[in-house]
Amino acid sequence: MDNYSQLLAFIWSTECGSFSAAARVHKMTPSAVSKLITRLENRLQVRLFQRGSRVLTLTEEGAAYLRSAKAVVDAMNEADSLAEALPSRVSGTLRLHTMTSFAKHQIVPWLPEFMDLYPALDVEIQLGAQFVDHFEQGLDIAIHSGVLPSSSRIAKRIGETQWLICASPQYLAEHGTPAVPADLLQHRCFNFSFVSPWNKWSFLQDGEGVSVPITARASFTQGDLLRDMALSGAGIVKLADFHIGLDIKAGTLTPLLEAFTTGVVEPVYLLYSDRKHLSPRIRVFIEFFQEKWRQHPWKLS
Structure with a gap:
């Protein structure tokens, strides 16, 4: 991170005309700015500014480096802008594993509506009667019923079946x-x-x-x-x-x-791997289908 600070101090100094002016604008001390520029020059093993005058003058090498430095900062700012949009962007591929019968009768009937709401999101449904933990291989969500093996995954009870x-x-x-x-x-x-x-x-x-x-x-x-x-x-x-x-x-x-009848019911669980950093595609799926299943539409009474 110190390398990026050196690069910023260099750009600020050229824009403001002096180390002291750059320090005032960016709430630093002139000595701190000067030290960053010195470290940058030592690391590059080239002098970037002509010393000896009140006005900073770029050397030929400094002028060439300024173009590259600005391109790096622009790229960093663009990356940050893209990252800021990630929490609200619903796109990519949602990978789901569930029982064949549950997919056919309790997901597929509502899946077209879900896809219409999120046209940039693709859905991949993997089928199997029993839960297998494939989260390390890119699985996003699993939906299964019954007693599940002990694991570190987040398990949300979304209903019950008889x-x-x-x-x-x-x-x-x-x-x-x-x-x-x-x-x-x-x-x-x-x-x-x-x-x-x-x-x-x-x-x-x-x-x-x-x-x-x-x-x-x-x-x-x-x-x-x-x-x-x-x-x-x-x-x-x-x-x-x-x-x-x-x-x-x-x-x-x-x-x-x-x-x-024994009256025993079996819980139906929705599983995912991380509660803290839930991706948008997982969050919208959970919210949408939990609402669909809130009244347990499969219940006979």
Whole structure:
């Protein structure tokens, strides 16, 4: 930073005509300005001013250096002006990781409106059923539900979801409706193909917790494929209300065993890496979608 101070003192002195005048204008002592110029000349190993007169006169080398020095200061001022605009500029690429089902049903419906508000901002959505910390590789935001691994990331609870057992009216008409949790063992059920608490079908029966050991006839890495199987009338699935809420409201899926629900809800978190220096693209996404999700639009009641 001392090199930049030397450069400024040199420019000020040429503009003001003397070290003392430059010192007065910029609230410094004449000796401080003189020392900065001396250090600059020693560093460059060239004399910039002709000494011996009351008026500062540039040497030939000093005149050449003045042009370069002004170009440096102009570039610094331009960089500072650009930096001052950064906190309010919404541009670049927002990188988001979330569950396929959440992206499809709770982000994509509002994404066109968001993009219209911020036309200079591109959105890249990465999909995966489970949270993986990719913030060091440029990820901006992650949205996931359930119990998250311990980390230093900021986690904002944006809502909660409930997992529902359901099937299509067509399947129930052909195979009957389970009356108690144990009846599920006589039905065709589907699950996720990875190890997950979502594969545990738990209920509350006679005041006690009951877990039914479902044997999945088919399993999938994506909830949307489970939903497709249920909608086709193939069998029974367990999915989140943010995923199948509209299907239940439309009557294309029917919730089952509601009298035996545990009432347990699963939090939905929005994660990002830094609370203090939040970039504009992350801030506007959080504000926009939090407003959309404020009333938990996927809730059935």
